[in-house]
Every structure is written in structure tokens, then in C-alpha cells.
Amino acid sequence: MVLPNDSASGVSPMPVVSARGVHKTLGKTEVLKGIDLDVQAGKTVVFMGGSGSGKTTLLRCINHLATIDRGRLLVDGDPVGYAERDGKLFELRGAEIARRRAKIGMVFQHFNLFPHLTVLENVTLAPRKVKGLTAKEAEELAAGLLTRVKLGDKLGSYPSSLSGGQQQRVAIARALAMKPILMLFDEPTSALDPELVGEVLDVIREVSDSGMTSIIVTHEVGFAREVADDVAFMSGGKVVEFGAPDQVLGAPKDDRTKAFLQRVLS
Amino acid sequence: MPRKTLVEAKTREPPSQELIVVPQKHIGRWSLAAAVILAISWLGYNVSTISVIDYGAIPRYLFNASILQGVLLTVELAVIAQVIGVIIGIVLSAAKLSGNPVLVWLVTAYVWVFRGSPLILQILFWYNGILLVFPRIALKVPFIDWTLFDIPTSSILTVFVASLLALSLNQGAYMAEIVRGGILAVDRGQMEASNALGLTGLKTFRYVLMPQVIRVIIPPTGNQFLSMIKDTSLISVIAGGELLTTVRDIYSTNSLIFELLAVACFWYLVLTSIAYAGQHAIERRLARGHLPATGGF
Numbered sequence: 001m002v003l004p005n006d007s008a009s010g011v012s013p014m015p016v017v018s019a020r021g022v023h024k025t026l027g028k029t030e031v032l033k034g035i036d037l038d039v040q041a042g043k044t045v046v047f048m049g050g051s052g053s054g055k056t057t058l059l060r061c062i063n064h065l066a067t068i069d070r071g072r073l074l075v076d077g078d079p080v081g082y083a084e085r086d087g088k089l090f091e092l093r094g095a096e097i098a099r100r101r102a103k104i105g106m107v108f109q110h111f112n113l114f115p116h117l118t119v120l121e122n123v124t125l126a127p128r129k130v131k132g133l134t135a136k137e138a139e140e141l142a143a144g145l146l147t148r149v150k151l152g153d154k155l156g157s158y159p160s161s162l163s164g165g166q167q168q169r170v171a172i173a174r175a176l177a178m179k180p181i182l183m184l185f186d187e188p189t190s191a192l193d194p195e196l197v198g199e200v201l202d203v204i205r206e207v208s209d210s211g212m213t214s215i216i217v218t219h220e221v222g223f224a225r226e227v228a229d230d231v232a233f234m235s236g237g238k239v240v241e242f243g244a245p246d247q248v249l250g251a252p253k254d255d256r257t258k259a260f261l262q263r264v265l266s
Numbered sequence: 267m268p269r270k271t272l273v274e275a276k277t278r279e280p281p282s283q284e285l286i287v288v289p290q291k292h293i294g295r296w297s298l299a300a301a302v303i304l305a306i307s308w309l310g311y312n313v314s315t316i317s318v319i320d321y322g323a324i325p326r327y328l329f330n331a332s333i334l335q336g337v338l339l340t341v342e343l344a345v346i347a348q349v350i351g352v353i354i355g356i357v358l359s360a361a362k363l364s365g366n367p368v369l370v371w372l373v374t375a376y377v378w379v380f381r382g383s384p385l386i387l388q389i390l391f392w393y394n395g396i397l398l399v400f401p402r403i404a405l406k407v408p409f410i411d412w413t414l415f416d417i418p419t420s421s422i423l424t425v426f427v428a429s430l431l432a433l434s435l436n437q438g439a440y441m442a443e444i445v446r447g448g449i450l451a452v453d454r455g456q457m458e459a460s461n462a463l464g465l466t467g468l469k470t471f472r473y474v475l476m477p478q479v480i481r482v483i484i485p486p487t488g489n490q491f492l493s494m495i496k497d498t499s500l501i502s503v504i505a506g507g508e509l510l511t512t513v514r515d516i517y518s519t520n521s522l523i524f525e526l527l528a529v530a531c532f533w534y535l536v537l538t539s540i541a542y543a544g545q546h547a548i549e550r551r552l553a554r555g556h557l558p559a560t561g562g563f
Contacts, residue, residue: 063462065458065461065462094466094467095466098461098464098465098466099464101461101462101463101464102463102464103464104462105462106459106462108455108458108459108462110455112453112455112456112458112459113459114456114459114460114474114478115478116477116478116481125463125465125473125474126463126464126465129465129469129473130463130464130465130469171459174463175462175463178463178464
């Protein structure tokens with residue numbers, strides 16, 4: 001059981017993500033059984049755990065791609081997808097959910113680039129249609145970001161002509177183009193050929209180092225150790241161990257963490 | 267040592283003359299083709315010498331004003347009915363995917379009825395059947411005796427309107443299944459990625475879903491339109507005034523049956539060829555992003 005340090009919250013600024021007693025049931029299985037977690041601004045937190053541990057579901061709940069059944073899940077002080085009144089959470093209308101989601105960038109395991117749009121159009125779509133940027137403003141922003149992920153020469157290409165690693169880097173640029181306050185990475189390298197993992201991890205590391213608050217679901221233990229400020233180890237819908245990577249990955253206390261690391265590292 | 271390598275090199279040299287490849291001789295193919303051409307020529311010669319066919323009448327009627335009017339009406343019927351059919355299809359597929367059990371049941375029943383019965387029967391139903399059962403159309407405000415309008419059905423349900431109703435309602439049933447298939451073919455991740463970027467449901471539909479659905483449904487919709495052009499000829503059973511009706515009207519007076527049917531055949535082929543070329547052009551344009559790698563610029 002992990003209890004975030006409540007006594008410190010009076011001193012430190014408001015966490016970007018704050019979860020208290022988050023419960024979620026999918027069908028008959030309870031996938032989240034009371035999550036308590038804080039992610040402070042500028043920090044990078046890595047979620048680890050076996051399949052079915054609830055880490056991806058928790059990530060999807062943070063931007064309301066999955067709904068929660070009970071508890072409180074705040075991003076930037078607001079419940080995502082809900083309005084809190086009289087001790088109840090009322091689900092918001094689509095436009096308001098969209099407005100809150102625009103602050104949260106998400107990178108998917110399978111990239112999910114828009115196949116009918118060029119690389120540049122993939123990145124400019126949301127800034128133009130959600131934020132109302134002009135085509136020129138959006139293109140300048142997108143070209144800058146695509147150069148940052150080292151794809152400045154692929155602006156006119158379609159996703160189908162790119163490698164998986166290149167597609168995932170476009171997806172990262174697409175999420176960054178909305179100038180989010182939080183980036184969510186859902187197993188960003190799991191669908192990649194081994195030789196392409198490195199180039200994507202380099203970009204994520206750069207994003208994390210730039211001070212972007214990030215939550216990363218990954219199985220890359222080495223990468224987690226290097227990039228994470230905190231590691232949350234999840235098992236059976238709970239965060240069973242939370243702390244610095246050296247502690248959680250280097251000297252785990254919980255038996256489930258130990259067993260998992262043994263399987264992954266062997 | 268050096269001598270030995272020299273000998274080895276010599277033996278490895280390729281033959282000085284290049285070998286000539288002799289392709290297989292398709293004797294069977296050539297003789298079959300010759301036989302078929304001979305048979306067709308013989309048939310063509312015999313037909314061309316039949317004195318009862320007035321070959322001169324075909325070019326004479328090709329651009330006859332009544333015929334061209336019929337062609338125009340055929341095009342109008344096909345295009346308008348197809349557009350309405352696509353709209354019905356989009357609405358029905360959205361209803362079927364809405365998850366509302368009543369709507370799902372209604373759409374299923376609609377598709378079952380309109381795909382399961384002959385189009386020619388539906389045409390007769392809309393024109394003759396409705397007129398018999400509902401001779402007048404009236405809208406009255408219930409409880410108070412106030413009539414908004416009360417008119418004979420035949421003043422609204424003209425042959426043209428009945429034709430459009432029959433063709434578009436029938437087409438709507440086919441398009442509903444095509445559009446539904448197109449929407450289901452788009453990966454769920456596309457919607458998630460769009461929503462995660464902060465695009466609302468409507469913007470996701472407009473900028474992410476629809477362009478991908480259209481690309482998927484263009485080939486089957488094109489085929490539907492080709493069928494639609496030909497199916498307008500069924501309207502001739504209610505004397506709808508389109509190409510086949512016109513042709514039949516003319517040959518009923520001058521008995522140039524073969525010649526006028528040939529004229530109709532010519533025009534249907536022209537129309538379907540144009541539709542096919544248009545479909546091909548649209549498909550090529552929409553293939554963007556799905557062609558083999560084109561690289562950057």
C-alpha cells in the first residue's frame with residue numbers, strides 16, 4: 001500500500017495528477033482497486049507491472065479514454081471528464097471533456113497516426129481545429145517539433161511510408177503540438193522492432209529532460225531506471241510499491257515486484 | 267602456384283556466346299483465337315445482311331431529341347436517387363451503430379424488406395399501390411377540426427417522385443450496409459487518438475473518421491451507382507419517361523424495335539463508362555497515404 005506524502009502537499013505545489021481511491025471495473029473484473037498516487041509538476045513517473053496489473057487502464061483513466069467508477073482523479077486540479085457537485089461526479093458533455101483532454105498529450109502503443117494525412121498534417125490537425133491556429137502558425141509549430149524528433153525531412157510523407165520508430169516519433173510530435181501540461185506514454189516501444197526502440201526512447205528521454213511532466217507505461221527496466229523520478233509498481237489493480245527507481249527496481253521490498261523484475265530481467 | 271590460378275580462372279569463364287531464350291509457343295491459344303474470330307465474323311456478316319434491320323435508323327435516332335431527353339432523365343434519376351440513397355445509408359448505419367436497441371431493430375427490418383424484395387415490385391408499390399390505398403394526403407390537427415392541408419396524392423406522388431422514392435429507398439438499404447462496413451473498418455485507435463488530442467466527437471467524425479470511411483466505401487458505392495444507372499430502366503414499368511420508356515414509346519409506333527434497343531444499349535454503355543471512369547479517378551485521388559512508399563520531399 002502506498003500513501004503519497006500528504007504532509008508535504010501543503011508545501012509543494014498542486015500535483016499535476018492526483019488520484020485518491022480510484023476504482024474501476026471492466027465487465028466483472030475490478031481492474032483498479034483503489035489507486036492513490038500523486039505526480040508533481042516536472043516529474044517523470046514510470047508505471048510498471050505485469051499484464052492485467054491495471055497500469056494501462058489507469059493511464060487511460062487519466063485522460064478519460066476510460067471512465068472511473070469510484071474515487072477522485074484530478075489533472076491540474078480538475079476531475080477529467082467530470083464535474084464535482086454535492087459529493088457526486090457528473091459526467092461532462094463532449095465539448096468540455098475535449099477541452100480538458102487538449103491539455104493532456106497521449107502516445108499510444110500502436111502510434112494511431114491518421115493514415116489519410118501527411119506527417120505535417122497529422123501534427124497540425126489538432127492545433128488548427130482545436131486551438132484555432134492558422135495554417136501558417138500550425139505549420140511553423142509542427143515543423144519545429146518534427147525537427148526536434150529528427151523528422152524534419154519527412155513533412156510531406158504519409159505514415160504508411162515510415163518505419164514504426166519514425167511513426168512513433170511523429171505521434172510524440174503530434175501530442176507535443178498541443179503544448180500539453182502532461183504527457184502520457186502507453187507502452188510506446190512495445191510494438192516496435194528491437195532495433196527501432198532506441199530512437200523512440202531517445203526522444204522520450206529528451207521530452208522528459210525538458211521538464212515535461214510525464215507518465216510512462218513501459219517494460220524497459222533499464223530505461224525506467226534512467227529516466228524515472230519515481231517508479232510505481234502495480235499488481236492486481238493496486239500500486240504495491242512507489243518510490244525512486246533505485247529503490248523500487250534496485251532493492252524492491254514487495255515480493256510481487258521482486259518476482260516481476262526477476263522474470264523481466266532474466 | 268600462379269599457373270594453377272590461371273587455369274582455374276579460365277575454366278570459370280562464362281561461355282563466349284550468350285544463350286538465347288526461346289519463349290513457349292502458344293499454339294493452342296493462337297488456333298483458338300483464330301477460330302473464335304472466324305465464328306464472330308461469320309455471325310456478324312450474317313446479321314449485317316439481315317434485310318429487316320434498318321441500320322440507318324440507329325445513327326438517326328442516336329441523337330433524336332426525345333431520346334436525349336430520356337437520357338437526361340435517366341441521369342437525373344440515377345444521380346438524385348444515388349445521393350438520397352447515400353444519405354439514407356449514412357443515417358441508417360449511424361442508427362445501427364448507435365446501440366439503441368429500437369433503432370437497431372428498425373434498421374435491420376428496413377434493410378431486410380428493401381433488400382429482400384424485387385426492385386420492380388417496389389416501384390409498382392410506390393406508384394400504383396400507394397395511390398390506390400391513399401388517394402388523398404391530409405394533415406389534420408388532432409382534437410380540433412382544423413385541416414392544415416388535404417390534397418390528392420397524385421398531385422405529389424408523380425411518376426418522377428414515385429421513381430425517386432423507389433430507387434432511393436432501395437439504394438439506402440444497400441448503402442446502409444456499405445457505410446456500416448466502412449465505419450467498422452476504421453481502427454478504434456483512430457477515434458481514441460483524435461479524442462485524446464481534444465477533438466470533439468463532431469470534429470473527429472469530420473476530420474478523422476469520414477475521410478477514411480469514404481476511401482473504403484468508394485469502390486462499392488461506385489458499383490452501386492453503376493447498378494443504379496441500369497436499374498432506372500425498371501422505371502419503364504410505370505412509364506417514367508427515362509431512356510427505356512422513351513425507346514419503347516418510339517418503337518411502339520414505328521416498329522424499329524431492334525434498332526431502338528440498340529440505341530438504348532449505346533447510351534447505357536456511354537453512361538456506365540463515364541461513371542466507371544469517374545469512380546476510377548476518385549479512387550486514385552483518395553488512395554493518398556495508402557500507396558507504396560513515396561518518400562518525403
